[in-house]
Amino acid sequence: MAGQDEAERLYASVENWKDTDGYSAQERLAIEFAERFCLTHNSLDEDFFGRLKGEFTEEQILDLVTCCSMFLGLGRMLSVLDIEEEEPVRI
Numbered sequence: 001m002a003g004q005d006e007a008e009r010l011y012a013s014v015e016n017w018k019d020t021d022g023y024s025a026q027e028r029l030a031i032e033f034a035e036r037f038c039l040t041h042n043s044l045d046e047d048f049f050g051r052l053k054g055e056f057t058e059e060q061i062l063d064l065v066t067c068c069s070m071f072l073g074l075g076r077m078l079s080v081l082d083i084e085e086e087e088p089v090r091i
């Protein structure tokens with residue numbers, strides 16, 4: 001299925017999102033948010049939130065913040081407990 005192949009390509013290239021074609025403006029902004037949230041959270045200033053509000057509703061922004069918070073916390077918990085990722089099950 002072509003759509004699935006494209007989605008898998010985008011997931012695989014998310015680390016290089018700035019140089020990868022195929023992401024929408026919303027996806028690029030969400031990826032930038034997640035990256036900044038995890039690495040340089042103090043850089044999320046009013047200007048950045050203004051950009052977010054131009055692409056997302058307040059409810060969507062809250063969902064984005066919540067998801068990033070939960071996954072960052074989960075990742076840190078797994079690291080502290082030295083729990084390693086298993087190979088994902090392919091369906």
